[in-house]
Amino acid sequence: MIKKLVLYSVLILSLGSCTAQKESSKPNFIIIFTDDQGYQDLGCFGSPNIKTPNIDKMASEGMKFTNFYAQTVCGPSRAALMTGSYPMRNARNDNGDNPHPKLALSEVTIAEVLKPLGYKTAMIGKWDLAGHNPEKFNPDLLPMHQGFDESFLTPGSNDARVHLIRNNKLVEKNADMSTLTKRYTNEAISFIDKNKKQPFFLYLAHTMPHTKLAVSDEFKGTSEGGLYGDVIEEIDYNVGRILNHLKQTGLDENTYVIYTSDNGPWWIKKEHGGHAEPLRGAKTSAWEGGFRVPAIVRAPGKVPAGKTSENIVATIDLLPTIAKIAGATLPKDRVIDGVDVSEIIHAISTELDRPFFYYQHHILRAVRKGKWKLHLPHQPKTNSIVHRKWPIHSAPKDRELFTKPMLYNLETDIAETTNVAEENPEVVKELLQLLDWAKQDIGDINKRGTNARPVGNEPYHTPNNLIPLN
Incomplete structure (x- = not known):
């Protein structure tokens, strides 16, 4: 009798999980965005000494893009990703001289496009669109004001230190950088668990492998690729955690997972920088090594497994593509430079003729x-x-x-x-x-340009210091 009750309970739970999935007919989207990871810095993109079994498996179960473009430095790359437009076209909350744009609130992000459809949205990791300096940024431009329901972030890069903000509140100064990759992933899994019965969009922007490099004790000294390799292999392990969790929660076949990098490797950092071979150049340059990055899209049953696309695709395409797949409406009052590549991703079409x-x-x-x-x-x-x-x-x-x-x-x-x-x-x-x-x-x-949005169209201020910890 006890066994029958247990089996009955398991059946009810299983049916409940299936029902939850059916109720959420809209697919989920997860973008995993690394920082300064070079074109060659994955096993499936030819790394000779960095092992990435989880991301390699992701590629074998999805589609790999060998001509995928971001921007050549951090801030512009994030602006392009969020808005589907070249950064030069974006509206900015500054005078335009800073290479890292303070993105104006008049810009429409992926999160804002999906919100009207009932999506829950989260931003975890490096934001870099409210100011690059960890102490000098505009709090009015943080993710909570750009369409995200929740966030756990650092405002800019980890050149010297990292301060962590939850939503709009500073929660930790001078965080231990060696814990970031794991902590970001913990936050991501928690968000998935809280929102598994409704559609969600998760933007996970890892701080690593931007320098200063830092890695947990578990991965320190374990890669043939040195400290940089340790960092990438820890990211790989945590990508595996997310993919496994999607399977365990029954969300795997209803979730598009996109993995890519914000720009090419940082040449000046030598052994602490990545690798772009066989491409020429690196971060900040207009050579291929500065712009072309590894990219993978996985969605079992939707994206065919084991495929490679040589089409010219870019981060600016993600907003219109996600909007198309979700059935969302794009803003009509501005030029969106990205193109809908959903037919490429789904292997309905193999032809794409566009300039970049x-x-x-x-x-x-x-x-x-x-x-x-x-x-x-x-x-x-x-x-x-x-x-x-x-x-x-x-x-x-x-x-x-x-x-x-x-x-x-x-x-x-x-x-x-x-x-x-x-x-x-x-x-x-x-x-x-x-x-x-x-x-x-x-x-x-x-x-x-004649179709660029205005610069400085939002009230701008920069606080002298972060809000002190309670």
């Missing part, structure tokens, strides 16, 4: 269309941070100034070694026309 523009902060550097990438000639040096500080973040050979357009065939020359502009004048002409359009519509240097 490379902006170094506010300077338009290059465009890619199909296999061709054209770099513009470099203009005279300005007082921009691009000219003052960014060159030292690239290897000497990657700092060269162009005096004429440089064309590369990325299909046969992924490392951008051979300029073929003279042999392909019609290609150069076509791509120059695209670049002229971008200068006018999006903007370039100190000129906002």
Whole structure:
């Protein structure tokens, strides 16, 4: 009799779980966004000494993107992801000089697009859209004011220290960075548990592997890839925790999990930076190594397993794509640069013909269309941070100034070694026309484009200090 009662209880619980899933017909979305992780820094993207079995399995169960683009530094990359637009087009709550934009509240984020459909939303990890400095940021621009129901975050990068904020309240100063990857994942799992009966959007932006590198004792010294490898392997382990939890809670087949990085590796950090091979360049540059990042999308039963897409896809595509899959409405009062790639993700279509523009902060550097990438000639040096500080973040050979357009065939020359502009004048002409359009519509240097949103359209203030701990 006891056994029958136990079996009956298990059956009821199982049916309840199935019912909860059916009630939530809208799919869930999880974006896992790492910081400064290079193109090669996963086993499934060719790392020779960093082991990432959980992410590799994620790729084997989903779709891998080998021509996936972010932006070349942290803040702009997060702005592009959240708004589906090139950062040069975004409305900003500052004067536009800072490469890390303070995103204006008039911008519409992925969370704000999904909220009208009943989605619960959470932001965990590095925000970097209210100010890059951990002590000087605008609290009015934190995630709770940008469509997120809850958050557990650090305002900016971990260059020196990390302070943690829950929702709008400072909860910990000078947090132990070696605990962040695990703590963020604990928070993510807790959010999933609280919202498993309704659709949710989780944005998990890991602080690592941005330096200062830090790793828990459990993973310290365990990777053949040194401390950097230890950090990536700990991230991999925690990605596995999230994927396993989705299976255990019955949410696996109703959840899209997207894994990617905010930009290429930080060359100047040497062994504490990542690897972009076989690409040229690194973070802050307009070479492929600065923009092209590893990317994987997994959703069992929706995204076909074991597929690789060579289409040009980018973080700016995530907002329109998630909106399409969820049945959400995009804002009609602004230009969204991203395109809906849901048919690519679902393998309904394999064709995608679109340009991608490379902006170094506010300077338009290059465009890619199909296999061709054209770099513009470099203009005279300005007082921009691009000219003052960014060159030292690239290897000497990657700092060269162009005096004429440089064309590369990325299909046969992924490392951008051979300029073929003279042999392909019609290609150069076509791509120059695209670049002229971008200068006018999006903007370039100190000129906002005709369809760029305004800068400084929100009241702005910066507190002198963080709110003290209670």
